[in-house]
Amino acid sequence: MAKYLISFPSAAMVVADDCWDAVVRDSHAVIEEARAAGVYVFGGGIDEGVPPMLVSADGAVIGGGYPWAPTLNGGLTILELPSCDEAIAWAARIARACRCDQELRVFGFDPQS
Template identity: 55%
Template sequence: MVVSQEELPAVADAAHAVVREAKDAGVWVFGGGIDESVPPVMVDGDGTVTEGTYPQTRRIEGGYTVLELPSHEAAREWAAKIAAACRCAQEVRAFQYDPAS
């Protein structure tokens, strides 16, 4: 969903309120929008740089929010709050932690 210019201030206020709530709850790790003015590049293991991105990610809108939560259910609950604030569906993914790092 594309948010109109008129709706943008209300969406920003609602999103910032969810961020404050996540920080107050102690679950906030990181969040930010994608800077669409900087084109994506792919960097290979030998340092070769190619303009563009993976085909399946050509169209990513918005940004990312990283929360540290106790369960997938909690992640879905927070995603619902973010979706309501941003007025668009949210994809939920889990990080696979590397115990060696």
């Protein structure tokens, strides 16, 4: 089985203030369903209150990430699934719950990690 990364950038979540409770409830329900199905690996979101740091091999630290790369923010979920079709189905469930499209990628899991 492959691991799939399902994610979205923060800007994709355009939700009315009075809908946030429903988004949280619905997204947590999908994650609970994934756990019950035994396909949930982990998930969460980037803490956007803490700026990224670029750390070099000698330990030098520069504030900010790669200047040429897009900003990394938003939420992500990794699921272990038997097929891309099942990954698409789970991504659609998460998209419905989060009220925004989800990006789907095969996650290059390193079994030595």
